[in-house]
Amino acid sequence: MEINNIIDYLVKSADFPGKTIKESCKKNNKEAVGCVAPYAPEEIVYAANCIPVGIWGGQVELTKARTYLPAFACSIMQSIMEYEIRGTYDFLKAVLIPAVCDTLKCFGQKWKGTSEAIPFVFPQNREAKSAEAFLESEYKYIKNKLEEILGITITEKALQDSIILYNDYRAEMRKFVEIASVHTDVITPVIRHKIIKSSYFMDKKDYLEYIKELNKKLRLLPANNSKNKRIIVTGIMLEPDGIIEYFEKYGMDIVGDDLTHESRQFRTDAPFSGSALNSLAKRWTNHNACSLAFDPYKERIQYLVDLANHYKADGLVIALMKFCDPEEYDVPLIMERMKKENIPLLVIEIDQQAKSFEQINTRLLSFAENM
Amino acid sequence: MSIINENMTSKEMLDILVNKNMEDARKAKAKGELVCWSSSIAPCEFTETMGICTIYPENYAAVLAAKKIAPEFLEHAERKGYANDICGYARINLGYMDLKKELDEIEFPLPDLVLLCNNICETLLKWYENIAYELNIPLLIVDVPFNHGEEVTEENIKYVEAQLYDLIHQLELICNKPFDMDKFQEVMKIASDNATSWYEATSLCSAVPSPLSGFDMFNYMALIVCMRGKKECGTTFKKLKAELEEKIAKGECGLRGAEEKHRIMWDGIACWPYLSHTYKVLKNKGANMTGSTYPSAWALEYTPGNLYEMAKAYTGMGNNLSLKGQTDLRKEIIKETKCNGVVMHLNRSCKMCDFLQYEIGKELEESMNIPITTFDGDQADPRNYSKAQYETRIEALVEMMEQRAQ
């Protein structure tokens, strides 16, 4: 396959999630299971012979969601609520909802779709030895629930196979973002975002093949000597696409990210361990420098400095999900540190429902001009 | 020699003790002893055993908000970059910390360590991370996983219990002295007794008329928050109980200068910047707040010495329960304290308090046929409240209560 065909395919897959999921399910003869926002143990879903589907909201007009959520719930949860009431997710066999923040704690209790909700919780004291055992019990609960709903047995072998596949996928994704950072003429910010996003809607096995092929082809291209500004983005997610288009318009390449929706997903592998569920539990206890995982030393801040240095970035953009507590608390500390490090910083507010981005437009323009 | 005695009223005891607790912390700080900041329903038994002076940012933020001097700190935090939709207590505290960190003697001394237990919300994790990071001090955590199912699971309790043992070890390292198990036993007994005394006194709200207004209970709460590990706390609640029993015998109600015509449950945190307004509007309608989740929130009872039971008490408290658990808790409160209306505080500061409110309200309305109203407010930020809105909604609620009584 030509490089352009791979890119086109993945971009289209991201643009039409419903269609992509349906085709992937049909091709592989699998059912789909939803994972609301970050860090669900997708490996368990995959081992249950289902396609894990990422649920991250979208640009939808809110009508019924407001009945169930006050205006100050983050826009991801508002749009997910809207979709679930409309029945958009009813084709899913089940939906996993992690209680990583107060909003998601409540959200897991009030799923309005017809598919069964499986709320679960991550231990936050990840240094405590007992945390792993607790998380294993949560994963066991998820596994049992899926077995019950699907009427199947999830074997240890299937779990181990799925972990191997996912570790391969994560490694390949880390390679992809590295390689993409020197090919920003081909992998523009919008394309980069959509390629990563498309992974949420198809069988990881198929997706991995595309990414491997893409990486191979990209390696053969000469590195581009773009004069564009090199930007790192951090936050929960960078959407709607309208915002990313402004990055391109103003000559800013996204060379690296610390977005929950993107690189944070494949930053941490599941290490080898005697049992599969324990491996998966270790993946969470090893997952650091993230606003959603208790971070008493604020490793995230150092991580951002390291990331900026690694990619020789010209600036950092915080894509701040409006009303997201975990992210909002980190902002003042990141601001202070970046000032010390002399790394230009811009905070933009993310609202998935927004249709016009005049304010963000102006701010990005002046950021690009003044870097 | 205790600074309170049996001849004092419980209110006098309360005032003396709340002041003393903060003064003790200031003295400790001056002497170079350790001061700890703690979340409001964290296991105080451990720092108490170690003799670490422990004070409570949530309580102090409420005090500043009630005194109407919070905006200075709120605005300072916002200037530093904290979004204005972050918890008001956290903004006040982080603003205060930043404004005062260069000063020598301050009213609420800065900590040498912090202790948090997320049984009330996840926001604490981020808030305390920031304190620890900014002051470069140890952060102790008892992580209490949310009970998303109907049961408090064995695994949850065991995880929490294991952390309690970790906590002992961490404190030994920080204090560089062994943890005194005998003293611990004693403290656990006091804390557990105090929890019982608190519950026994505040649950007298179930009498008709109720001898205690929930708004007065909000004031007594300072003590169960700040001094649950100290004997004087229990003495005060025993005294309060005796006073309330006397009022019950005389048929007196807890509203000052008004007759109790209606009994409501207050769902959520107090609206501290407008405490007196929220109280008076209700009082003028003869509505007494008899129900709230607070009496049971600190009813952390366990057998002293049994850390498994202690873990279960901390992880099984009301805020940490599933939707069904939280709804059942409220049904129980409404029945126990004989409420005929519910006021729900849609608190801009607290997502955990708000995001299940609609579902809880629907269920209460449907299964108990009880009228409900909500109002916009904030536990600490005065900008998020409107007097006129509150008045209208309370009036409408009372009208609904009256119509149903006919």
Next chain:
Amino acid sequence: MKDRYYLGVDVGSASSKAVIINQKKEIIKTSVIQMGTGTSGPKSVIDNVFADTGLTLGDIKLTVGTGYGRNSLKFADKQISEISCHAKGINYELKNARTVLDIGGQDVKAISINESGMVLNFYMNDKCAAGTGRFLEVMARILGVKIDELEKLDESSKNPVTVSSTCTVFAESEVISLLSQETKIEDITRGIHNSIVTRALALLYKTNMEEDFTLTGGVAQNKGVIRALERALNKKIYVAKKPQLIGAIGAAIFAYEAGEERG
């Protein structure tokens, strides 16, 4: 026997309304002044409602005040919240109404009522003004049109846009940027009407949404909003004959009930 009269006064944020009824529950006179609490509106509406009736305040047996500025009506015998008054008023006009949506200057409320006009439950908008009459005023100002021109503009919209912002301030900048993109003013108007309805629906869905559905409040005079609501709910909506007066009628009925029952 001498006639007995009752007065209901509704002092809102943007207008004042008064209604006189007699002991047969017949409406004798009504008055609306487009000035609300804190202005001369409340005084004028009283002067107005008595004009040409041959009656004075002294002939009124009982007065009930309601609305945002009800506490400023010193002569009222009783104050009753606008929620109860709306329920009562709509019950007077339309016995079958069970769900009432009231879009006023400052507030949007969805009220469920029973057959005798008793409030079963109610939901109101949050502190933000989006979706209220005030919101419409702000938007009309930005569009540079009069508020009563909006329904006409709405009629000729072919490609309505979406106004998605949840807050008046943001909606303002959203509309400004739509104008700068040369979006047709008709289409923006329709978008604004739709957005008001979207917000109201969130409250409406909280009630049990009984079949007989009524719209009241000042904004109900705008046919653009009515049509938007009908499109969204896909059913015919009963609009109160004098939507702005419902609260005052309810207050007058309450006065009547208190007066006649007392004898």
